[in-house]
Amino acid sequence: MVSIQVEDLSESRKKLTVLIEAAEITKEEKKLVGEFSKQARIPGFRPGKAPASMIMNKYGKDVAEELKRKVVATAYDKINKDDSIQVYTIVDFHEGEIEAGKDATIEFTVDLDPTIDLPDYKGIAVTVPKIEVTDQEVNETVYTLRSQRADFVEKESEASASDYVQLGYEGFLAGKPLSETITDQPVFSKQNSTWEEAGTERADFPGLAKELVGLKKGDEKEITLNFPDDFRVEGLQGKSVQYKVNITEVREKKLPEMDEEFLKSMSVESEKELKENVLNDLTNRKEQESNQIKREQIMNFLAEKSTFAIPQSAVDGESTRILQGMLQQQAQSQEALENPEITQLEMQDRAKEEAEKRVQINLILNKIAELEEIKPEDQDFQAMIYQEAMYTQQKPEQIAKDLRKDQGRLRSMHESILINKTLDFLTEQSTVSGNLETPEKEKK
Template sequence: MNITVEKQPNCTATLRVEVPSDAVKSERDRIVAAYASQARIQGFRPGKAPRKVIEKRFGQEISGELEERLARKAFDEALEKEQLKVLNFGQPSSFSETSDGSVTFESLLTLAPDFSLPDYKGVTVAAPSAEITDEEVDQNLESLRERFADYSDIEGRGAEMGDLAVIDYTTTLDGTPLEEAVGKPVGHLSGREGFWLKIDEQSFLPGFAAQLVGLNPGDEKSATVTIPDDFPVADLRGKDVVVELTLKELKQVELPEVDDAFVEKIGGGKTVAELRELLGKQLEAEKKRKIDDSKVNQIVEYFNGLVDFELPEELLRHETQSQADSLVKRGVQSGMSEDDISAQQEEIFATAGMQARTNLKTNFILQEIARVENISVTDQELVGHIAQIAQSRQENPKKFIKQLQREGRIPGIRNSMLVGKAIDFVLEHATVEETSAAPEETSE
């Protein structure tokens, strides 16, 4: 075969192939012979039908298989001779047969990015101790008390800091309803009925809670708040918004005593000591998870800051859409409306695009580390991992594997495992510096 590869931008290349007539004839003869041996044609014994009959009867199928075989051989030869890292060979096209019987065709290849690995052993990462203090257990215990608290109506006094208020409210900017003034959805800031909030400076907007102090159920008030500079809707930052509110109910929190009866009620053991021990173990496991996530994020940031290279456009488009879908899903789960999402569409896709680029770059870097370090995922490891997934979903492992095969998801799972092994390798060889800072929470 005469093979040429013309590399192009964005990790693509055009593969051009010319197959000599004798190689074409030899491959066609093998295909026709296979059809002749298996075909059942009326008037002929099995395997005895003349070649012309076979070619006339199965001409389209023979041509299709010939093209497929020639393309497959060309791809294999190109991989060997050109030392290409091909992600996708594309669909061969422009098949044509010359007068001497040779065949030419071409295909658009998607290549893995070409780059040099940075130093990946001894990367410095910062991480706090995973030890859990008594104060952290106390804070968690207090959160449990709040989750199982009772609420009673307050009578005979006005609202105070720490109370719970139930309010109806609407908002305006320069006398115009907020969404109308801004020209886009602003979520819960536009107004709500029966809205619960704790009267403290951490609730709602800065300066709002203090204006509720002294109000009684049934009271109405016009409160003015200044939108902070980090508010999601940029058009409102620094603006004074008027909140017209009615205090519907005023409630106080009645926290349960932490005793053995409380422990039994929440299923945390039999005694307060057992509950504290359980909380300590849960907090330690969660803290270790956050520390590990933080280390991974630092490694990703390190690699992406040192290495830059082109990415395959098709992969980038697909990953960007996937990230955008995830952002929309999380937005819906957090209470965003369709209007909210529509108004932030450009921001969503911009964020998704940046995350997609980071994800793909990191993936390629870790795959290359795995290649250099001879890291691999065995079939046994792959099957075991898939079986665990099936078990967690309470599905039959064999049926689950077949479903994944039909959907073409097995290679992706293997790649995820390979990337996981590569990041573990980098972390094992990292230099860890202890810090007093708490690990940052990561979004899923």
């Protein structure tokens, strides 16, 4: 006889104790001895005819290992056949002592599949910005395209806004060189040569860009920069730093004329065609942004209206992946961190919070996909492979070959396709209830 005892460890995590009576264990061992006997070569006995005692003397260790495997499999099969227990994943298990003539106790720690009560997910109300591209936006984009192809010509006169200025500087705090107090970030203390765009402020040097307007080659100037209280470098927070600046070169940005050469470089024949292309690109971009806003509102609605116990193992796994990404990004960052230990603790908290959100919405979307019979098709995988090929400059055939060898990556691709197709379905089913106000900075 086999029975199961359930102990609550948390809302989603349970300890399942499977009890298997001694008679079942003895019966399974006898069966295994018979199977070993058929394969054994014992002098003086035909296959399958050697006494059980001789089989156990020669193969006892192997029989014990196989018995343990069989009993654990029987225990898990019992769990799977119990309709009241839906296992999401096995977190841990202990098989205890398993031998003939004794009851066996196998303990499984499992996370259960959540019971998700879905809200009405068809016709979710969303509010999106009105898709409208102004002439000003088109003209600003054309200006940016020209700026990307600009020449920078050395000039002897004073720097104007948008000119590039080559300068050296040294900072002083309370009359002492800043290098004595800010030792790990020389960019703030002293630089012999660097370039800055006059008139275009940078958060790292508040007020510097405007001070460069009006200076020319050979000029020297002392300027004071006031760093905010929440500045990222602790030693500069709320401090006023005096900088001695010397200008070594000024270059003026010369935009290309809207002539045949420039238009040809943009693969168009006229300024009108260029602006039409820009208009189409901006419209497509705003449509994509609108679609993303819809998705976010739909996910927020589903997360708010669907409450259930999230499997802790899923959160732990996702949190680890997110944290690894954060640490890689940190390692590649140019910014020095004042207190890495505290920062890592903060990142762990952020990773866990983000993981809970991702796992919750993914479980909800998977449930909807199941109900709506949404499944990834071959063409979905092909499209994703071609996208990756374009991004990585690899051959699609090579990516497909690598995927066949990497089941984890293949599962991840399957999940990504499923989630996106489900969100597309929900977006198509949604109802636009109004328009968001366009931010003032976009109206200007």
